[in-house]
Amino acid sequence: MHTQLAGDHLYVAVDILILTVRSGRLNLLLSRRANTPYEEHWALPGRFIGQDESAETTVEHLLEEMLPIRQAYMEQLYTFTDVNRDPRGRVISVAYLVIVPWSQLEALMDWMDLPFLCYEVSMDSGGLTLTDESGGMLIPGDLAFDHGRIIEAGIRRLRGKIDYTDIGFRFLEDPEAFSLSELQTVFEAVLGESVDSSNFRRGILARYEKTGRLTQTDQAEKKGRGRPAALYRMDL
Amino acid sequence: MHTQLAGDHLYVAVDILILTVRSGRLNLLLSRRANTPYEEHWALPGRFIGQDESAETTVEHLLEEMLPIRQAYMEQLYTFTDVNRDPRGRVISVAYLVIVPWSQLEALMDWMDLPFLCYEVSMDSGGLTLTDESGGMLIPGDLAFDHGRIIEAGIRRLRGKIDYTDIGFRFLEDPEAFSLSELQTVFEAVLGESVDSSNFRRGILARYEKTGRLTQTDQAEKKGRGRPAALYRMDL
DNA sequence: AGCTTTTTTGTCGTTTTGACAAAAATATTT
DNA sequence: AAATATTTTTGTCAAAACGACAAAAAAGCT
Numbered sequence: 001m002h003t004q005l006a007g008d009h010l011y012v013a014v015d016i017l018i019l020t021v022r023s024g025r026l027n028l029l030l031s032r033r034a035n036t037p038y039e040e041h042w043a044l045p046g047r048f049i050g051q052d053e054s055a056e057t058t059v060e061h062l063l064e065e066m067l068p069i070r071q072a073y074m075e076q077l078y079t080f081t082d083v084n085r086d087p088r089g090r091v092i093s094v095a096y097l098v099i100v101p102w103s104q105l106e107a108l109m110d111w112m113d114l115p116f117l118c119y120e121v122s123m124d125s126g127g128l129t130l131t132d133e134s135g136g137m138l139i140p141g142d143l144a145f146d147h148g149r150i151i152e153a154g155i156r157r158l159r160g161k162i163d164y165t166d167i168g169f170r171f172l173e174d175p176e177a178f179s180l181s182e183l184q185t186v187f188e189a190v191l192g193e194s195v196d197s198s199n200f201r202r203g204i205l206a207r208y209e210k211t212g213r214l215t216q217t218d219q220a221e222k223k224g225r226g227r228p229a230a231l232y233r234m235d236l
Numbered sequence: 237m238h239t240q241l242a243g244d245h246l247y248v249a250v251d252i253l254i255l256t257v258r259s260g261r262l263n264l265l266l267s268r269r270a271n272t273p274y275e276e277h278w279a280l281p282g283r284f285i286g287q288d289e290s291a292e293t294t295v296e297h298l299l300e301e302m303l304p305i306r307q308a309y310m311e312q313l314y315t316f317t318d319v320n321r322d323p324r325g326r327v328i329s330v331a332y333l334v335i336v337p338w339s340q341l342e343a344l345m346d347w348m349d350l351p352f353l354c355y356e357v358s359m360d361s362g363g364l365t366l367t368d369e370s371g372g373m374l375i376p377g378d379l380a381f382d383h384g385r386i387i388e389a390g391i392r393r394l395r396g397k398i399d400y401t402d403i404g405f406r407f408l409e410d411p412e413a414f415s416l417s418e419l420q421t422v423f424e425a426v427l428g429e430s431v432d433s434s435n436f437r438r439g440i441l442a443r444y445e446k447t448g449r450l451t452q453t454d455q456a457e458k459k460g461r462g463r464p465a466a467l468y469r470m471d472l
Numbered sequence: 473a474g475c476t477t478t479t480t481t482g483t484c485g486t487t488t489t490g491a492c493a494a495a496a497a498t499a500t501t502t
Numbered sequence: 503a504a505a506t507a508t509t510t511t512t513g514t515c516a517a518a519a520c521g522a523c524a525a526a527a528a529a530g531c532t
Contacts, residue, residue, distance in 0.1 A: 009245050009246075009247075009287075010245075010246070010247075010248050010285060010287070011245075011246075012246050012248060012328055049246060049317070049328075051245075051246070051326060052319055053319070054317045054318050054319055055315065055317035055328075056317070076314065076315060078312060079291065079312060079315040079330050081285070081290045081291035081292070081330065082290050083288055083289070083290055090287060092248055092285075092291075094315050094317065179510085180510085180511090181509075181510070196490075196491070196492085197509095197510080197511085198490095198491090198492085198493095198511080198512080198513085199489070199490065199491080201510090201511075201512090202488095202489090203488095203489090206488090221510095224498090224499070224508090224509095225498070225499045225500070225507075225508050225509070226497080226498060226499075226507085226508040226509025226510065227496060227497040227498050227499095227508080227509050227510040227511075228497070228498065228509090228510080229509080229510055229511090230510085230511085415479085416479085416480090417478075417479070432521070432522070432523085433478095433479080433480085434480080434481080434482085434521095434522090434523085434524095435520070435521065435522085437479090437480075437481090438519095438520090439519090439520090442519085457479095460477090460478095460529095460530070461476075461477050461478070461529070461530050461531075462476085462477040462478025462479065462528080462529060462530075463477080463478050463479040463480075463527065463528040463529050463530095464478090464479080464528070464529060465478080465479055465480090466479080466480085
């Protein structure tokens with residue numbers, strides 16, 4: 001057993017799932033580990049919680065120094081406590097879901113030509129699969145630690161919440177001006193299946209328009225072919 | 237600052253919400269603290285996670301030595317990490333929801349005439365209130381640490397899940413033989429509001445009977461007045 | 473026998489959902 | 503310029519789900 005951590009107490013870390021929707025697909029940010037254990041394996045970004053940090057502030061600090069990103073949506077996912085989940089010793093992980101619009105992430109990704117990669121996430125009855133741009137694929141067992149399980153839990157949470165909370169809106173490039181088909185693209189990417197646009201529109205408007213959180217602007221989208229879409233604004 | 241814990245690292249504890257339905261009301265088990273801090277205050281049962289325990293096994297061990305109970309339903313609720321949540325030092329709490337049928341709990345409660353008390357839980361727009369059998373009342377601020385907040389989160393979770401998961405069935409005295417009105421009583425206790433029995437029955441049967449998890453037995457309930465209820469069996 | 477209590481089945485109008493068709497508004501092609 | 507393609511938006515319609523309520527059924531109690 002290669003213990004690198006002092007042995008008489010527990011360490012607590014945060015691990016974060018940074019999710020985004022890129023060209024209609026759900027993507028996840030992974031970092032390549034430089035050190036043992038799991039050297040050269042892909043892993044979720046993470047950090048130990050400091051003495052004077054809550055888990056949330058730890059996540060914020062990690063985001064700032066990695067990307068840097070501020071004000072991203074985050075929510076606690078689950079806490080993983082298996083005794084042997086980290087070969088270095090006793091480490092508990094509090095996992096967080098973080099949602100960042102792709103335009104923000106993209107700008108920062110090539111800023112830092114770093115060992116980070118965005119993987120397309122898909123999960124069906126056959127289990128979780130991650131695919132990079134060149135077609136390289138990963139299964140949960142390829143990832144460091146128990147990060148495969150953490151990602152699966154994250155996708156399940158996201159899918160479970162997307163149609164009765166406003167979490168889907170967090171993927172939008174600009175919640176102040178977006179079209180309903182943009183939003184629909186997010187839903188389809190998260191759910192991994194297509195959605196009837198007519199029923200989707202009806203459902204979204206029924207849920208949010210009456211409360212006044214979702215309002216139609218007087219702007220229209222100006223882009224290529226097809227009828228220009230009306231732009232909406234969401235209060236988040 | 238009265239530090240009683242070594243100061244250079246984090247401690248991790250579990251705190252558990254032991255919930256039950258007693259005579260139509262949702263109840264919660266609290267223990268009276270014997271030591272500082274919050275001496276004499278009511279608190280959730282809890283324990284530090286040991287070096288060779290996961291959070292789940294810690295909860296199991298705590299339940300066994302407290303009550304003792306085995307095989308109770310449990311699910312992780314949330315992890316509370318505020319820096320100042322414990323005046324002794326840096327303690328993170330992983331909170332668990334535990335559901336125990338009242339008959340089991342009752343038998344054990346008078347076994348141990350201990351500083352444990354079952355409080356009736358109610359939560360509405362006016363916030364959380366706990367009431368003991370003699371009418372004594374507590375509000376969240378009366379509890380030790382941040383346990384008021386933890387309880388509120390637990391009730392919200394329970395209410396949010398009860399009508400699209402099978403969590404309500406965990407309160408039943410005997411999942412192998414129960415009436416639908418027994419189950420309805422659980423739902424009403426959890427939700428804090430009454431339910432139309434006709435629609436309730438229709439909903440439960442529609443959700444579970446087709447899958448074969450819920451089946452009607454050939455037994456009938458034999459008890460006092462009124463038409464005897466058919467008994468059902470649920471696969472949990 | 474008649475009343476009370478509780479369980480169980482039934483009814484009925486409203487709302488929601490799912491699948492699909494059609495119209496509207498623009499760019500692109502012929 | 504007219505026709506075509508593409509995308510957004512509105513509309514339709516039957517099935518399913520829901521909420522409120524009524525009534526029947528099966529027991530005990532007086």
